[in-house]
Amino acid sequence: MKPISLDVITRTITTFGHCRHCEVVFDQAGFDKEAHRREMNEYPADLKDESENLSHWLAELNRLYKHRLRIRLIDAQSLAGLYRCLRYRIRKLPAFIVEGKEAYSGWDKEKLEGLLDKHIRGSLVSKSCREGA
Numbered sequence: 151m152k153p154i155s156l157d158v159i160t161r162t163i164t165t166f167g168h169c170r171h172c173e174v175v176f177d178q179a180g181f182d183k184e185a186h187r188r189e190m191n192e193y194p195a196d197l198k199d200e201s202e203n204l205s206h207w208l209a210e211l212n213r214l215y216k217h218r219l220r221i222r223l224i225d226a227q228s229l230a231g232l233y234r235c236l237r238y239r240i241r242k243l244p245a246f247i248v249e250g251k252e253a254y255s256g257w258d259k260e261k262l263e264g265l266l267d268k269h270i271r272g273s274l275v276s277k278s279c280r281e282g283a
Contacts, residue, residue, distance in 0.1 A: 153220040154269050158208065159234055160244040162225040163193055163201050204244055207259070214263075218270055 190198070208221055224231045226243055234240065238253035245255040248265050 151218065151273060153218055154215075154266060154273065155249055156211075156219055156221045156266070157234065157247040157250075158204070158221060158223050158244060159226050159231050159240060159247070160204055160223070161197060161200070161227065162223070163190070163197065164225075200244075203257075211263075211266075215266065215270075219266065 208223075211219060212221060224234065226232070226235060226245075234247060235245070238245070238247060240253060240255055242255040244257075245253055246262055246265075247253045248269050251269075252265060254262055254265055
C-alpha cells in the first residue's frame with residue numbers, strides 16, 4: 151500500500167546553524183550552546199508551546215500509522231506554505247492536508263484521524279478493486 155501523504159502547515163521555529171561538521175566541532179568545544187538558547191528564548195511562549203504540542207502529536211500519528219503515513223512539515227511563512235494556505239483557504243494553523251484533497255485546521259485529533267482513516271480505507275478499496283479486475 152502506498153502511504154497516505156499528510157502535509158502539515160504550521161508556524162515553525164527556525165534557528166541558524168552551521169554545517170554538520172562545524173556543529174559537531176562547536177558542540178564538542180562548548181560554543182554556540184548559549185547562542186542557540188538565546189535564539190530559542192526570543193520566540194514567544196505560545197509559539198514554543200504550539201511547536202512542542204505539534205511535535206508530540208505528529209510523533210503519535212507516526213507511531214499509530216507507521217508505514218501508512220508520510221508526513222511533510224511546511225512552514226506557513228514559506229512560499230510553499232503560503233501557496234497551500236491560499237489554495238485550500240486555510241485561515242487557522244496548524245493545518246493538515248491529506249492526499250492533496252482535503253484540508254483540516256485545528257487541534258481535534260479525532261477529526262484528523264477520521265480523515266486519515268477515511269483515505270486509508272479508500273486506498274485499500276481502490277487497491278482491492280484493481281486486484282479483482
